[in-house]
Amino acid sequence: MASPRRIAAPDAKTRTVLLDAAERLMLEEGWAAVTGRRVAEKAGLRSQLVHYYFHTMDDLLLAVFRRRAEQGFKGQAKALKSPQPLWALWRIFNNPPFSVFTMELFALANHRAKLRAELAFHAERFRAAQTETFTKVLKEYGVDTHRMPPVAAAFLMTGVPGVLFMEQAVGISAGHAEIVEVVERYVRELEGDPLT
């Protein structure tokens, strides 16, 4: 638990290589495959370097998540500013690797207190930004926000693709085309056809 020494610069090249390797491994084989030895192997380095840069494996996993979360939040902020925020958000979350990554994180977070807190914090941050934009645009679109509160719309626009790709990853497809059609028809009625 203690940190006897810490030297690694946060933007060191090797650090980035290790993060990249860990992330790819997590995506391809799940968090359980992210061991010091496997990460180093994929990065073409020695396993001891993982401990030099991150001390514990939990620290590495946490760093992988933080980097993605930061990047993802910027991408979402840009999407929410577009002239068609509903379509833009829908497009972001209709991204299979993103969903696989998210599922792995949730499963892992379930028994890592630190990651759990971090995940909750960032997820609420993502949703708050979505809700802020939705509150504005749904009103403009003339939506009855009593029947469909902005935060509920945000939940659906992000949660539905999540389940969709989680299921797709294991080979389930029943109802997928239909539910996509339902959501997209609704978005189309509000924002028209997607422009880009």
Add this chain to the structure above:
Amino acid sequence: MASPRRIAAPDAKTRTVLLDAAERLMLEEGWAAVTGRRVAEKAGLRSQLVHYYFHTMDDLLLAVFRRRAEQGFKGQAKALKSPQPLWALWRIFNNPPFSVFTMELFALANHRAKLRAELAFHAERFRAAQTETFTKVLKEYGVDTHRMPPVAAAFLMTGVPGVLFMEQAVGISAGHAEIVEVVERYVRELEGDPLT
């Protein structure tokens, strides 16, 4: 991979004890905690018995899933025959342990081919039964099934609680009350207040 010998009776008492222990462990600490030693410890037995009854750990995990799937399918069949199938299904899937179990299975299935196939098979079976019932009752309720196909309704009624509890497990709550309200209002408009 081979099975040099197999003796275990499928209804042996020890076998059931091991399955129970494995399932509890999976729920409490995730599939990664389901090791021969920990399962045996929780069951008050020796770890070698796990191999006697299941040969490999993958076989044990598969058996845990099969048992629950069978039991769950019967429960769902009963719910779908109720006078308020929408409410009944909603109640079944609004079950936190069920969702945690499901998430662990999806994460695990992502890198276990056999479990993946089994999970896909059973999930499609669950959804087909839901769709069959929904096709009938949505028509009776006068729903425009062009805008909301029965299979899409089934996807939402099961997928929304899934995301809900997955998020709840890590401490996310934004929008939860609102989305539950949206779904329940819709169900209430179709089936009235829940009778039981």
Add this chain to the structure above:
DNA sequence: GTCTATAATCAGATAGAC
């Protein structure tokens, strides 16, 4: 069917040389 004993492998982590 349950036990003891054990093989073979892999994990996280640290010490200390260079």
Add this chain to the structure above:
DNA sequence: GTCTATCTGATTATAGAC
């Protein structure tokens, strides 16, 4: 920063006694 070497403990799985 990166290396070699190493400690400690956990894992799956099997052999063979009772």
